[in-house]
Structures are given as structure tokens and as C-alpha cells.
Amino acid sequence: MNWTLEVVVVPVTDVERAKEFYSQRLGFNLDHDVSNEPHGPRIVQLTPPGSGCSIVVSDTLTTMTPGSLKGLQLVVNDLRAAHKELQDRGVGVSAVQVYGANGFERASDDTELDNIGFVHFDDPDGNGWSIQQISSRG
Template sequence: MNWTLEVVVVPVSDVDRAKKFYAERLGFDVDHDTAVSDELRVVQLTPPGSGCSVVIGKGLVDMEPGSLKGLQLVVGDLRAARAELVERGVEVSEIRFIGPEGMRPATDDDDLDNSGFVFFDDPDGNGWAVQQITSRA
């Protein structure tokens, strides 16, 4: 039996601001934006190529906005992904390399596959990482 993770709820304080960030800054596709009532709104967005979506909204969870940390996206070319985020106006970290001695700034000579990361927060402070993976064991 396959078990697939398809939705992660991300707590936000301002649904419209978050929708704009995820759609315009990160380039996520808006799957739907449904207001069920004044107390319940569901916005589902999916990163290009992903089988897992994020849901933001009103009346969905009891988590504090900005309390979700460790969300992770995976790309095939971290340098290109970082450049795209910067071009879209996202405040993103420099590329970091994680190896036996811990995390350090990446160099042009580093093989980033499985070891390269950048980090950013959404407008509420929910923490994201982007990792380069071009091959899997």
C-alpha cells in the first residue's frame, strides 16, 4: 500500500498576504480559494512539479501563525532556484553546504547534491528550506 503526503497546512495571520507570497513570490499554483463562511476559508497551492500542496486559510488549525518550521522543497539546481527566488523578491539565505564538519557557506567547488541548502521564511515566519537533490540512493 502506498501512503502519500499530499497536503500540509501552514498557519498564517493574513490569508491574502500569504496567498500572494506563495503564488507570486514562490510561483506556487493556486489550486483553489474557497470561502465556506466568514469563519472558514481554504486556499490550496502547489509548488510546480510537486505531489504535495500547502493549504493556508482561516479557521483551519490552532497553530500560531509562523510556528511551522522545517518545511522543505527539493530542486535539481540550487543555484538557479536561489537566483529565481531572489529575482522574485524573496529574502533567501546564501547557499549553505552541510557536511561532516557542520554547516558552512558553500563554495563554487562544492558538490551541492544532497548537501546544498538555502533558507527563507514566509511573511509570518514559517520556516522553509530548499535542498538540491539530483540523484537518490
């Protein structure tokens, strides 16, 4: 039996603002934007390009406080290109960093990033994301 992670609910204060951030700034695909008002919540589901897991941004589907979700992680095969793309889209993203014995340290331009290279950013509510470079898997 397969157990697949398909959706993560991200708590936000403003669904429209979150939809714009994830679709326009991050480039996530907008899968659904449906509202069952007045009887149910608005459901906005977005998927990162190439991902099998989506997010649902919501101000009602979870008891988590907006901004309290930390540790969401995306994976790319070229971290420097992803970093530049996010900067060009106006996302406040950290410097490219490597993770080692002393925690996160700023990477130099020639640092090898596979498996240890990261950048970090927050959505408008403060939900925390990381992006890791993994070029190939074992």
C-alpha cells in the same frame, strides 16, 4: 497500500498576503481559493511546481501559531538556479550553504551541492522553509 502525504496546513495571520507570497513570489500553483463564509473557513490550496504535496494557508484550520511551522523542505535539481530565481522574485533567502560535520556553512561557487546543498527562507509570518539540491535518487 500507499500512504501519500498530500496536504500540509501552514498557519498564517493573513490568508491573502500568504496567497500572494506563495503564488507570486514562490511560483506555487493556485489550486483552490474558496470561502464558505460565514459558515466556514477560507481554503487556499497551492502546490509547488512538480510536487505531489500541496499546502493550505489558513488562519483558522489549525491551532498552530502563525510562524511556528518550521522544517518544511522543497527539493530542486539546481539549487543555484533556484536561489537566483527566489532572489529575483524578492524572497529573502539565505546564501547557498552546505551541511557538514560543523552544521551549515556557506558554499563556494564551485562547491558540489548534491544532497548537502541548502538555502533557507521564511514566509511573511516566519514559517521556515528549506530547499535542498538532489539531482538524482538512488
